[in-house]
Amino acid sequence: MATGRNHRPATRSRGIPEATVARLPLYLRALTALSERSVPTVSSEELASAAGVNSAKLRKDFSYLGSYGTRGVGYDVEYLVYQISRELGLTQDWPVVIVGIGNLGAALANYGGFASRGFRVAALIDADPALAGRQVAGIGVRHVDELESIIETNGVSIGVITTPGGAAQQVCDRLVAAGVTSILNFAPTVLTVPDGVDVRKVDLSIELQILAFHEQRKAAESLTQDVPEPLAPGAAAPAPGRDQGPDGDIPAVMPA
Ligand SMILES: NC(=O)c1ccc[n+]([C@@H]2O[C@H](COP(=O)([O-])OP(=O)(O)OC[C@H]3O[C@@H](n4cnc5c(N)ncnc54)[C@H](O)[C@@H]3O)[C@@H](O)[C@H]2O)c1
Numbered sequence: 215m216a217t218g219r220n221h222r223p224a225t226r227s228r229g230i231p232e233a234t235v236a237r238l239p240l241y242l243r244a245l246t247a248l249s250e251r252s253v254p255t256v257s258s259e260e261l262a263s264a265a266g267v268n269s270a271k272l273r274k275d276f277s278y279l280g281s282y283g284t285r286g287v288g289y290d291v292e293y294l295v296y297q298i299s300r301e302l303g304l305t306q307d308w309p310v311v312i313v314g315i316g317n318l319g320a321a322l323a324n325y326g327g328f329a330s331r332g333f334r335v336a337a338l339i340d341a342d343p344a345l346a347g348r349q350v351a352g353i354g355v356r357h358v359d360e361l362e363s364i365i366e367t368n369g370v371s372i373g374v375i376t377t378p379g380g381a382a383q384q385v386c387d388r389l390v391a392a393g394v395t396s397i398l399n400f401a402p403t404v405l406t407v408p409d410g411v412d413v414r415k416v417d418l419s420i421e422l423q424i425l426a427f428h429e430q431r432k433a434a435e436s437l438t439q440d441v442p443e444p445l446a447p448g449a450a451a452p453a454p455g456r457d458q459g460p461d462g463d464i465p466a467v468m469p470a
Pocket residue numbers: 313314315316317318319339340341342358376377378379381384385399400401402416417418419
């Protein structure tokens with residue numbers, strides 16, 4: 215048994231590094247916004263800035279996709295949306311199940327952003343018999359006894375776990391045994407999965423703890439520093455804030 219992706223190489227099929235894969239959704243989000251405004255082309259600098267990524271890194275990332283843009287014109291927005299969507303496997307619909315329909319599970323079920331990105335919530339599953347049949351986000355909650363048949367009937371390969379930590383491994387084992395090969399885990403538990411199963415872990419409290427660390431450091435620095443001189447005309451502006459997510463040192467979503 216392996217834990218999450220720890221035993222996987224750092225590159226995906228066709229040699230695309232994991233770090234590039236992690237940035238593709240950032241490009242896609244920025245490109246989708248441009249597409250919605252009917253912007254036909256974008257320069258690497260503009261797109262890098264919109265995605266919060268360094269432009270040299272962006273050009274390198276796009277070279278893995280075989281996309282080099284046109285000098286003086288930039289990248290074709292619609293074509294890049296298609297290319298990145300295809301690379302991420304988003305040109306097909308992915309049915310997902312959410313297991314544990316409490317506060318968080320219900321909030322995720324109500325989030326419209328999954329369906330609009332091709333992730334259809336096929337079922338909501340909970341162990342509480344009192345919840346079975348109750349409508350959440352227009353979907354009837356199913357009892358966990360039905361988990362295996364739901365996975366099989368709907369061809370589900372992605373499961374979201376929002377149960378208490380103590381139930382997460384058991385839920386994960388059942389999902390995997392039923393055929394799920396990708397897990398998004400919100401529970402505060404390190405999951406053990408067989409090779410071939412991908413686990414991504416989301417923990418907002420870890421993100422807050424990292425922010426707390428930086429807040430503490432900034433507060434300590436401001437205590438030790440003199441009041442800064444005002445900027446001379448033409449002087450460089452202060453450096454922007456710390457990188458966010460996959461382009462920097464703080465992942466927004468962590469491997470398990
Ligand atoms: N990752 C994050 O950033 C983050 C943020 C908030 C909460 N959480 C975690 O998400 C989980 C859910 O939090 P919540 O506030 O929604 O809790 P909650 O108590 O409101 O909901 C948990 C639900 O899971 C169900 N459940 C319990 N055991 C189950 C099992 N074996 N199979 C199926 N369903 C089962 C319960 O009946 C309940 O409906 C917790 O583990 C919490 O720590 C994570």
